[in-house]
């Protein structure tokens with residue numbers, strides 16, 4: 054179900070109870086360190102930032118309903134409110150009515166654009182660039198330079214192998230070190246894999262921002278390109294989620310190949326006894342769950358089980374357990390690192406607070422993105438950790454931008470903001486794994 | 491229905507901005523729609539013309555003065571969790587006052603009173619009590635999700651976590667700060683005396699609280715309330731007993747509660763229902779609908795839960811044994827079989843959890859639900875539920891029924907949960923018809939709706955209680971000469987909610 058009309062019945066389950074505004078909305082007695090981090094607490098970045106009901110999921114569900122019932126016309130104003138959401142899915146975790154909140158938001162964005170409203174200016178630029186066959190990426194980089202980051206390591210390009218590494222636009226053009234580390238890990242593990250030179254943008258930024266026609270084009274291209282592989286690996290949480298969750302629902306077909314994020318792949322190897330980390334990392338680390346590869350995939354696992362169930366009363370627990378098992382994957386990997394001390398932030402796993410970069414927010418609503426980043430940095434600092442670890446290029450960038458903002462504030466005011474995160478060091482888990490292997 | 495209000499003009503919006511600040515006033519069409527709700531307790535709601543988010547009583551007062559000047563209707567909302575009931579009911583929608591910015595709370599453990607503004611939500615109050623005042627609990631609604639407010643529930647005279655002992659939430663009020671529709675700000679109870687604490691509800695004169703607590707914003711806007719907080723002992727559990735008929739659960743509960751002291755005092759919550767209460771929390775297509783399945787998993791046809799709080803294990807055990815003895819004696823005397831349910835610790839923990847999300851999934855059965863709430867003398871509740879269930883089935887709704895004791899089983903709150911598909915054409919008309927039919931019958935029996943629907947329960951009730959209605963109109967006209975506050979549950983002005991002859995004309 055991808056169109057807003059198809060989601061009508063699901064949207065109609067919303068009674069407007071507003072439980073989705075709270076992280077841990079079902080855990081009033083959750084123990085925490087202090088009043089700030091105990092029990093249930095607000096967890097929607099946009100709602101907290103703007104304050105109006107329409108920026109919370111609970112309000113968006115009712116705007117979507119009004120739109121569906123022709124009570125609310127498509128307009129730029131409606132698009133602006135709808136787009137100011139990181140689509141992090143915190144709300145979806147909370148909803149006991151299993152409303153696909155993020156699908157509804159994304160479908161509403163698409164429906165507004167399909168009704169003739171122009172995408173918001175920054176989003177429109179992504180769309181145009183991805184649509185452009187000379188580029189096929191949102192960064193306006195030449196398509197033929199997509200594998201330039203590999204330097205001399207051209208042997209891995211378009212090689213005959215059963216495993217492909219889908220690099221994604223950000224690692225190919227902006228954060229090449231993530232691609233380098235991923236390739237290096239795979240090589241160290243002796244994995245026979247290839248990088249496909251013709252890969253195109255996964256379509257995530259344009260799907261999230263409602264530009265579905267262009268999304269479908271790139272989805273088809275990628276599906277065609279990768280259809281004969283057994284396994285496709287990812288280092289980008291957003292690309293992974295798009296392939297894993299969105300391609301099947303938008304193409305109407307199950308994926309013809311298996312998909313794994315590189316962290317999940319490391320976990321698989323650990324489980325099979327093929328990965329043994331010996332080097333120490335004697336640091337206190339807190340882990341930020343990227344919404345795309347952790348929460349969204351966990352929720353999808355839960356809903357896939359329920360979709361096959363005739364008795365939700367009995368099977369909902371099993372589905373929830375499978376979701377929770379997915380949330381443990383990065384923790385198992387981190388705990389396999391000698392010397393690493395993992396300290397959890399209060400809001401974690403399905404209740405994790407978003408870094409603030411997703412859903413097209415970073416480009417279009419930079420103030421909201423930095424607000425959310427700072428809120429999360431504060432929570433990370435409260436753990437006493439020195440390292441904030443994650444595995445998503447967007448989370449890394451947005452946290453670093455948050456830290457920059459805090460440092461600037463320190464310079465301007467002379468205050469020490471280390472208790473809200475100014476001294477945190479952001480580390481990508483793949484980078485660390487590469488160093489330790 | 492006649493129109494007697496003016497639209498909110500640009501001029502009025504400018505003045506609202508001058509009162510609250512640009513940031514806290516909007517006429518944005520999408521944002522106005524984002525506050526809508528049709529369900530929970532009210533299906534009928536119209537779109538507000540403007541949303542304001544005042545910061546304090548002074549701003550509330552100025553907004554009301556302005557609304558009077560322009561004859562714009564005003565609807566206050568706290569958490570908004572009464573659904574359609576927290577929205578304008580009639581055209582034009584007027585000014586919607588979102589009170590959530592006013593979220594201060596102070597706690598006085600010596601006098602056992604907390605003072606809250608309308609925006610203090612249950613989830614936040616619980617968190618603060620948990621960390622700062624662990625031996626006390628805020629009086630939050632028992633089964634409402636975290637965004638419901640302490641004050642909103644008192645205004646609704648709600649069912650709090652200790653209603654079985656303390657009575658409805660409104661009974662716990664110790665004093666209020668009220669802004670009258672004409673803008674005056676005053677306090678009730680001992681609080682009325684400058685410098686006095688809110689320690690005595692009846693304060694310095696006749697107490698007008700009931701005008702504001704029973705009118706859901708139709709007589710004045712409450713900007714603060716002092717409310718009793720409750721002791722929170724940590725020896726807690728839930729026991730449940732099953733049965734086949736309503737009397738099987740109603741009568742033993744009455745025997746347990748009626749003594750009021752001893753075990754009754756520690757049984758803070760008595761609530762029950764039928765197996766459909768379990769079934770309709772899941773999608774109709776994805777759950778067995780045959781009772782046999784529920785029987786197998788240990789769900790009785792009907793059951794009553796007893797939530798007990800005690801200061802020690804001995805006290806708790808004594809309470810549970812006392813309850814069990816009453817049940818055993820009752821079984822022998824009445825020749826009934828009323829088994830104690832074997833609750834899994836997870837089931838107990840889930841029932842003890844406050845605030846919770848337990849009642850949200852009634853919307854999962856199809857897509858939408860409505861709580862309809864009635865009060866009757868406790869021992870008559872079986873008859874009411876029987877009649878309700880039959881009517882629900884006649885109308886094609888599953889007979890999902892919930893009942894709870896108010897103040898030691900003096901009264902019952904009987905609440906059918908209508909589970910329906912809100913996308914089905916004509917469904918709201920069908921619900922209205924159902925409501926009308928049951929309302930007519932119940933009023934004849936002397937039972938009353940306690941959260942009256944603007945268009946059904948209120949006019950039906952007042953067309954019977956004419957003298958009371960006339961008195962209410964008198965009060966309302968004194969407090970709100972231009973009738974700018976929304977009609978809420980009072981059917982004032984009558985013409986705005988009913989085409990039937992007004993009780994005032996007779």
Ligand SMILES: Cc1cc2nc3c(=O)[nH]c(=O)nc-3n(C[C@H](O)[C@H](O)[C@H](O)COP(=O)(O)OP(=O)(O)OC[C@H]3O[C@@H](n4cnc5c(N)ncnc54)[C@H](O)[C@@H]3O)c2cc1C
Pocket residue numbers: 068070530565566567568569570571572573575576577589608631632633634635637638639640641642643644645646647648649650706707708710711712713848849850978
């Ligand atoms: C799933 C679910 C479960 C529920 N369970 C319970 C339960 O166990 N017990 C229970 O009692 N209720 C329950 N409710 C109903 C509802 O949550 C309560 O009535 C709620 O506490 C109301 O509080 P609120 O802050 O949401 O009030 P609102 O809905 O915002 O307001 C309630 C009414 O008061 C008026 N009002 C709001 N603020 C003011 C003000 N400052 N001055 C004057 N009038 C005002 C509004 O116009 C409205 O008519 C439940 C609701 C849901 C959705």
